Amino acid sequence: MWAETVAVTGAGSGIGRAVLLAAAARGARVAALDVDGAAASSVVAAALSAGAAGAVAVECDVSSESSVAAAFSVVADAVGDPGAVFANAGIETNAPLHSFDASSWERVVAVNLVGVFLTCREALRRLVEAGRGGSVVCTSSPAAFVGHSGGGNSAYAASKGGVSAFVRSAALDYAPHGIRVNAVVPGATDTAMLTTGGADLDRIRAAAATQVPLGRLGRPDEVAAAVLWLLSGESSYVTGSHLVCDGGLMAKSANDF
Ligand code: NAI
Numbered sequence: 001m002w003a004e005t006v007a008v009t010g011a012g013s014g015i016g017r018a019v020l021l022a023a024a025a026r027g028a029r030v031a032a033l034d035v036d037g038a039a040a041s042s043v044v045a046a047a048l049s050a051g052a053a054g055a056v057a058v059e060c061d062v063s064s065e066s067s068v069a070a071a072f073s074v075v076a077d078a079v080g081d082p083g084a085v086f087a088n089a090g091i092e093t094n095a096p097l098h099s100f101d102a103s104s105w106e107r108v109v110a111v112n113l114v115g116v117f118l119t120c121r122e123a124l125r126r127l128v129e130a131g132r133g134g135s136v137v138c139t140s141s142p143a144a145f146v147g148h149s150g151g152g153n154s155a156y157a158a159s160k161g162g163v164s165a166f167v168r169s170a171a172l173d174y175a176p177h178g179i180r181v182n183a184v185v186p187g188a189t190d191t192a193m194l195t196t197g198g199a200d201l202d203r204i205r206a207a208a209a210t211q212v213p214l215g216r217l218g219r220p221d222e223v224a225a226a227v228l229w230l231l232s233g234e235s236s237y238v239t240g241s242h243l244v245c246d247g248g249l250m251a252k253s254a255n256d257f
Pocket of ligand 1: 035
């Protein structure tokens, strides 16, 4: 059984959904935050079936200060303040840098980076006040560390690079409070995001078979297992860290000669 309430942003789909269901299966109380309220409600129904001790769905846009603050109030009333928070909601928009329109670039940064800040700030305020420590995990990306050969990834890469820097800085600030802040780095994971912009999933799967050392895309439940470890007390001496869950992709040099 998991004593904590676990809150997840972007819980309606993909990696966030898998983390919410994994926490539910361990008997946690769970809070699903997503800009897609119907998706959040759907995962909460599944979480209760999976064994959650309590669950709430909240429609929340992580890029909005007022939306995030209101969501954490609803969560506190319904299932208690979270002791473990997964700041995960994200979007990807790719375009050549010289023709990227500013509003699309700003939207990516608003959701992926400002959203992580707003989510963590709300969580940390409550965790510091409660004085019992806690664990926060943010979703970064290989794009924070290496260039994407597909190109057009500047906004996404900048936002995730910001998340990784944010995690290291926040970890130092909150270590004295016993609050750990870490990042997960999922590789190419089989979620809706992979086909954003109409990309062909069969082509992506075929590319993964040859390019990823483990020979395939990751599954959301595999990333969720890594995140659950970071959220749990099992990782009690880990903070300011990045857990790479990418099938070996980032360990590989592109130079095969
Ligand atoms: P997904 O598209 O399946 O799920 C993203 C969820 O975030 C959706 O439910 C969506 O409604 C929600 N969302 C989008 N904008 C939001 C907003 N403003 N406020 C609240 N919720 C919002 O994608 P996936 O793959 O599960 O992505 C989760 C995280 O993992 C993202 O941060 C993404 O950048 C990251 N990631 C994904 C990788 C992949 O290959 N799938 C690889 C590396 C990182």
